[in-house]
Amino acid sequence: MLNDITVGQYLPGKSAVHRIDPRVKILLVVFYIVAIFVTDVFWMYGVFAAYVLGAALIAKVPLRVLLRSIKPLLFIVVFTFIMNLLLVREGELLLQVWKIRIYSDGIIYAVRLALRLILLVFGTSMLTLTTSPLSLTDALERLLKPLSIIRFPAHELAMMMTIALRFIPTLLEEADKIMKAQKARGADFETGNIFQKAKALVPLLVPLFVNAFRRADELAMAMESRCYHGGKGRTRMRILTLSWVDAAAVAVNLGLLALLIIFG
Amino acid sequence: MAEIVLSVEDVSYSYASMDEEDVKALKNVSFDVERGSFVAIIGHNGSGKSTLAKLLNGLFLPKEGRVLVLGMDTQDEDLTWQIRQNAGLVFQNPDNQLVTTIVEEDVAFGLENLGILPADIRVRVDEALEAVGMEAFAMAAPHMLSGGQKQRIAIAGILAMQPQILIFDESTAMLDPMGRREVLSAVRKLQQTKDLTVLWITHFMDEAAQADRVIVMDGGRIVMDDTPQQIFRRADELEQIALDVPMSVKIAREMQKNGVELDCVPIGMQALAEAVCRLK
Numbered sequence A: 001m002l003n004d005i006t007v008g009q010y011l012p013g014k015s016a017v018h019r020i021d022p023r024v025k026i027l028l029v030v031f032y033i034v035a036i037f038v039t040d041v042f043w044m045y046g047v048f049a050a051y052v053l054g055a056a057l058i059a060k061v062p063l064r065v066l067l068r069s070i071k072p073l074l075f076i077v078v079f080t081f082i083m084n085l086l087l088v089r090e091g092e093l094l095l096q097v098w099k100i101r102i103y104s105d106g107i108i109y110a111v112r113l114a115l116r117l118i119l120l121v122f123g124t125s126m127l128t129l130t131t132s133p134l135s136l137t138d139a140l141e142r143l144l145k146p147l148s149i150i151r152f153p154a155h156e157l158a159m160m161m162t163i164a165l166r167f168i169p170t171l172l173e174e175a176d177k178i179m180k181a182q183k184a185r186g187a188d189f190e191t192g193n194i195f196q197k198a199k200a201l202v203p204l205l206v207p208l209f210v211n212a213f214r215r216a217d218e219l220a221m222a223m224e225s226r227c228y229h230g231g232k233g234r235t236r237m238r239i240l241t242l243s244w245v246d247a248a249a250v251a252v253n254l255g256l257l258a259l260l261i262i263f264g
Numbered sequence B: 001m002a003e004i005v006l007s008v009e010d011v012s013y014s015y016a017s018m019d020e021e022d023v024k025a026l027k028n029v030s031f032d033v034e035r036g037s038f039v040a041i042i043g044h045n046g047s048g049k050s051t052l053a054k055l056l057n058g059l060f061l062p063k064e065g066r067v068l069v070l071g072m073d074t075q076d077e078d079l080t081w082q083i084r085q086n087a088g089l090v091f092q093n094p095d096n097q098l099v100t101t102i103v104e105e106d107v108a109f110g111l112e113n114l115g116i117l118p119a120d121i122r123v124r125v126d127e128a129l130e131a132v133g134m135e136a137f138a139m140a141a142p143h144m145l146s147g148g149q150k151q152r153i154a155i156a157g158i159l160a161m162q163p164q165i166l167i168f169d170e171s172t173a174m175l176d177p178m179g180r181r182e183v184l185s186a187v188r189k190l191q192q193t194k195d196l197t198v199l200w201i202t203h204f205m206d207e208a209a210q211a212d213r214v215i216v217m218d219g220g221r222i223v224m225d226d227t228p229q230q231i232f233r234r235a236d237e238l239e240q241i242a243l244d245v246p247m248s249v250k251i252a253r254e255m256q257k258n259g260v261e262l263d264c265v266p267i268g269m270q271a272l273a274e275a276v277c278r279l280k
C-alpha cells in the first residue's frame, strides 16, 4: 500500500535535457513560468506548449507520463475554469440560462488560466522528471548561496531537503512494517468512516514518530562524528560546469524571450 | 613498545537526570591503546560501552579525567574536528548514519565537511569504496542496499577521512551472520593493510575472540583487560557479569566436564580443532 509512493518522479537518462546544468534548468523553468503568466497572446501558449513537448521528446519522456502529472491538479484546473466562466461579468453576454450568465471575457479568462496552469505543471514536471532530487537540492543550494549574506539559510534548507529525501523511503518502509505487525494483531486500517480510519492510524503514527526522533538523534551524532559543522568552510565533491547543452538551452530561451517582447 | 595512539585517563562520565540522581555511566576508566592493535570491548547492556565510544571522539566530554587522541585532548575545542577526523566512529544502525541519497555522495560527506578540494574528494571516495569492496554501488541509493552493504558504506565514509583509529559501536549487531562476517572481515583486512587501530565494541564473543586484546566492562568500570586467551579462561567470572564465552571455549568446557582435558583454552574453531587433534 505504501510501496507505490516514490519520492519525486525522476526518470534517469542521458539526453541533452538531462544534461543541462541543474542550476541553469531551474533558472530556465523560472523564466518559463514567468513567461506563461506574463503573455496574453493565445498563440504564444502554443509556442510554449511546443517548447515543453519538444523538450519531452528530446528527453524521451513519454507523453503519457507528462499528461499524468496533471492528475493531482486536475481538480484545481477544472474548478478555476468553472469559477472564471461563471463569475466574470465583462464583455458580451453570450448565454443566459436562468441566473447563469456567460460572458465572452469569462470564456477567455477561463481558457487562459487553464492553459497557464497546465503549462505550469508540464514545465515543472519536466524539471523534476529529468533532474535527480539530489541535483535539484544541490543546485538550489548553490543558486541561493548569495542570499546567505542576508542570513538566508541556503545550506540548512538544502541539507534538510537532502535528509528528508534520504529518510522518506526508510520511514515508509518502517510504517509498512508497523502496519503489517498491527494488522497481524487484528488492527483494521481499511474499513469504517474517515474518523474510524484516522483513529486506526494512531497506533501506527505513535511508534513511527518515536522512532523518527530516535533516528534524528542518532543521525545528528553520526553527522557530528563526521565533522559536520554547518555550511561554513564546506566544499562539495561535485563540480558543476556549464557546457554547450546549457548554451543551446539558453539560446532557445532567448528566442522565446524575443517573441515575448515583440508580441507580448 | 609501540606508540600509544589513544589514552583514557581516569575518566568518569554521568548523564544528567531531571528527577532522579545522575546516572553514573563511567567510573574512573583508564586504558591505553597501542598503534595497530585490534581491541575488543565487551560488557552487558548498560555497562557504559557506547558512552565510552562517544567520549573517544569528543562527542561527549569527560566530567573527570581526560581522553587523548594522538596526544590531542578532546577537551580542546580547537582540536575537535582534527580529533574526529582521526578517530572515526561507526554506529550500530546503518540506516541512521547515512546522510544522502547516493552512495558516493554519502562517502564524500565527511570530506566535504573538512573542506577538502573536490578533485581530492573524488580520489579518496573512490579509494574508500574500493577498500570496502563497494565500488560497484557508487551510484546506488542507500535504501536499496542490504544491511551489511549499508554498514560497509558507513565504514567507507569514515575511512575516506583517513583516520588512524576506527571505533565500532556494535556495528554488526543489526546484521545477519553473513553481513556480520562481511563487515568484520572488511575491517580486519583494513586494520592489517593500513596499519589502523581498531576498537571493536560487541556483544558477540566470537568476534571478541578474534581481537588482540579484550576489555571487559561492567557497571561503568573496566573489570578485565587482557588477551582473549586469558579473558576467556575466566568463564565463571564472565558468567557472573552476564557475559558468555566463544563457542569454541564453551565446547572445550563441556568436553572438560566429560573428562576430556584440552591443553589450552581454544580461541576460535580452528584452535579447537587443532587442540582436539593433539589429543590421542
Ligand SMILES: Nc1ncnc2c1ncn2[C@@H]1O[C@H](COP(=O)(O)OP(=O)(O)OP(=O)(O)O)[C@@H](O)[C@H]1O
Binding pocket: B015, B016, B023, B024, B025, B043, B044, B045, B046, B047, B048, B049, B050, B051, B052
Ligand atoms: N542519553 C542518556 N541519558 C541518560 N542515561 C543514559 C543515556 N544513555 C545511556 N544512559 C545510561 O548510561 C548507562 C550506560 O549506557 P551505555 O549506552 O553506555 O551502555 P552500553 O554498554 O552501550 O549498553 P548496550 O549494550 O545496551 O548498548 C546506562 O545505565 C544507561 O541507562
Ligand SMILES: [Mg+2]
Binding pocket: B049, B050, B051, B169, B170
Ligand atoms: Mg551501546
